[in-house]
Amino acid sequence: AQTVTQSQPEMSVQEAETVTLSCTYDTSESDYYLFWYKQPPSRQMILVIRQEAYKQQNATENRFSVNFQKAAKSFSLKISDSQLGDAAMYFCAYRMNYGQNFVFGPGTRLSVLP
Amino acid sequence: GAGVSQSPSNKVTEKGKDVELRCDPISGHTALYWYRQRLGQGLEFLIYFQGNSAPDKSGLPSDRFSAERTGESVSTLTIQRTQQEDSAVYLCASSPTGTASVDQPQHFGDGTRLSIL
Numbered sequence: 574a575q576t577v578t579q580s581q582p583e584m585s586v587q588e589a590e591t592v593t594l595s596c597t598y599d600t601s602e603s604d605y606y607l608f609w610y611k612q613p614p615s616r617q618m619i620l621v622i623r624q625e626a627y628k629q630q631n632a633t634e635n636r637f638s639v640n641f642q643k644a645a646k647s648f649s650l651k652i653s654d655s656q657l658g659d660a661a662m663y664f665c666a667y668r669m670n671y672g673q674n675f676v677f678g679p680g681t682r683l684s685v686l687p
Numbered sequence: 688g689a690g691v692s693q694s695p696s697n698k699v700t701e702k703g704k705d706v707e708l709r710c711d712p713i714s715g716h717t718a719l720y721w722y723r724q725r726l727g728q729g730l731e732f733l734i735y736f737q738g739n740s741a742p743d744k745s746g747l748p749s750d751r752f753s754a755e756r757t758g759e760s761v762s763t764l765t766i767q768r769t770q771q772e773d774s775a776v777y778l779c780a781s782s783p784t785g786t787a788s789v790d791q792p793q794h795f796g797d798g799t800r801l802s803i804l
Binding site for chain 2: 608615616617618619620623664674675676677678679680
């Protein structure tokens with residue numbers, strides 16, 4: 574069974590600084606997709622970034638980028654120039670190429686300090 | 688275009704009562720998911736619907752939990768004889784398709800916060 578681990582229950586970052594959130598996963602598949610979701614206090618889950626496992630190039634979305642290490646099964650999220658609005662729970666998620674289930678990690682609570 | 692809509696947003700009920708939670712997916716989305724999120728924890732998969740196929744119920748924690756979906760529209764999650772351990776936020780999500788575009792993300796509703804007294 575696939576599992577997703579986020580080893581940092583809580584992280585904090587100073588406004589305008591950079592922070593990296595860790596995610597590792599376990600799978601025997603070679604084709605899959607990885608996602609980072611953000612959940613602010615409003616409870617809404619917001620897609621931050623996605624990565625296709627067959628692509629070697631790391632995905633980027635404005636201030637958000639990932640470091641995808643397929644061999645190490647690692648998928649970390651880097652947030653540059655952190656803003657107060659980035660404060661939220663961040664969930665790493667995995668999905669097989671042919672399956673339906675999304676497997677979510679336990680989340681990392683990010684605080685942004687002014 | 689409206690997003691995923693869930694109702695009620697909050698529900699408080701007594702232990703032993705039945706509750707019904709509703710999810711209206713984004714129009715045209717064939718895939719619909721239900722998750723449970725306990726306080727301070729991650730998302731726990733409950734059930735998945737894809738079009739008219741048989742649902743994947745592998746995540747339902749007990750036979751007190753059931754869900755239905757009419758075609759590609761509204762879904763209801765029913766919890767019978769509620770227990771205090773059922774207290775959680777129940778999130779619904781939909782996506783355009785289950786298999787043809789597997790990289791499509793899920794679009795989530797705001798969830799229903801269920802509190803069992």
